[in-house]
Amino acid sequence: MTFSSLQALREAITSLPLPLSDADAEKAVWARQDSLTKPPRSLGMLEDSVAFLGRWQRKAKPTLERIDILLFAGSHGVTARGVSAFPSSVTGQMVANFEHGGAAINQLAALAGASLSIHSLDIDKPTGDFTEHAALDDDEFLDAVNAGYTAVKDDCDLLVLGEMGIGNTTPAAAICSALFGGAVEDWTGRGTGIDDQGLRRKIETVRAGLTRHLDKISDPLAIAAALGGRELAAILGAALAARHRRVPLLLDGFVVSAAIAPLHVLNPPILDHVLAGHVSAEAGHGRLLEKLNKSPLLSLGMRLGEGSGAATAIMILKAALACFHGMASFAEAGIQDKHDT
Template sequence: MMQLETLAQIVGLADTLPVADEPTRAAAARRQDSLTKPPGSLGRLEEIALFMAAWQGNDRPRIAKAQALVFAGNHGICAQGVNPFPQEVTAQMVANFEAGGAAINQFCRVNGADLSVIALDLERPTADFTAGPAMTDAETLDALNRGAAAVDPQADILTLGEMGIGNSTISAALCAALFGGEVADWVGRGTGSDDDGVRRKIDAIARGLARHPGLAPLETLSTLGGREQAAICGAVLAARAARIPVILDGFICTAAVAPLFAADRRLLDHCLVGHVSVEPGHRKLLSAMGRTAILDFDMRLGEGTGAVLALGVVRSALACHNGMATFADAGISGA
């Protein structure tokens, strides 16, 4: 099991972690070219099949076990009035996940994913980053390692999601610190903030950035992030060590791993993005990271819903890759 002792370890991990198996990708591409369809006619489904082949090291990739993880945390920045709902809602939603009553439960059931929900010290929110760092290095490492420990090394694919009142503010703060630009361009309505609420979010982030200038990428995770963001980073790194492909959810989940991308973009080579969120910062973030999401359904729920919905698309891509006949199998000539 991956166990990080310092944040500085993360910077050099890309040089030691597994990489995509390019010979296997090439073998999978040869199979794609032999299937009973015009080359490239399944578009991104073909790309997804090759991606899965390269990371599984199998030119006929399969998903026997899909794991879905949802991490939950609470945030001190809520003291600045950035969210219309109280932080008690985080624990209430965790209970709903555990009872099977949330959207993510339905999507996991339909798309064949085993869901685990990890609540991270909900009774102890992080600190308000307008007054000081949100987390100490020790707290960040604890959350990173808890996220890593939650990953099943036998999984064939991992989907990631989150829950945490106030974490759309955290996400916008991380993006603004890492990629710059106007704070307002990263901020959306989250769980339903009105215009005054959006202004409070922008103001809180601007004050936090002014208090903590010049942060290195991984310092942003401790200084501006939350426990669920750190846990998502830990899960991504553990999945990479086990050669497990990952599907990230929307804005909050993608922003959570942005510090990894900024530290070394290779750390996210095994990750797909499930959907593009309605939150305005997500398209901007995906552009900065050079990524295209699988789905664009005007969703902004979180919980990992977009990632698990995209899992169904990945399963469809592999069904075609593995199940379609080749021209030779079908006795079709002239191909």
């Protein structure tokens, strides 16, 4: 499936088929977990996570044999306004680093046993400066959405989405401000580590973008195109594809969360297949997860992006499955269950 218009994309988001998850598989997971040698529900979010995987994999015994990490990269014209500590040329340099295995995400993906693929989206062609005109026109936006949608395979057990794009916390903050309102300062953080003067420029840039595109505030997809970027649009497309293909999705940091936020605004249940891997140190991410009704598995003060927080959280999910598959039941261990007393 690809989308030839914003209307076709909107219909794919708002007119979901019947639930693609399996409540019976989830019940079977809980039945096993409640029989294991521990007080009921004493492993907390570990047990919740296994039930989530069972529901979306439609398996009474979920697995993590194939994990795909898709990392999308794009360039942003708004960086010319001094909103980042690094020049936009670093985007291409980091893509080369990913391809040569030298970044944090390469190490974390390898440790997690995940497949990592890099998707560079016209990084030599920055988006428009959204304070002057739309970052992407409709065709550019749809091309990026389609690139993300078609990159998702339906034979993976778990999907992680990552991003690279110098300056992309600025469009992420602008999208959140447009979709959810509130003070611009609450959504706008230091990104790669800008100083106080740079943060003031960033806040004013977001404000200018919101003013410039005030007429689009009521349309989440128009906002995503006007204020976003190619990698954010691709992430939106990939998240939608994962929902259509019943692939559970593990969410990364602020930029990835902002990229899928328009889906939530258009149709909140569309993100039922999503777990939040972590809450980042970037301003606004915790607030955004609350808007998306997601509780993070980890809070480690990370703010790197690349999918690194979600990749780290894969290890938590593997720990949860190790307990689920490896623990003995009360009957198997010959231990009296309190329910038998």
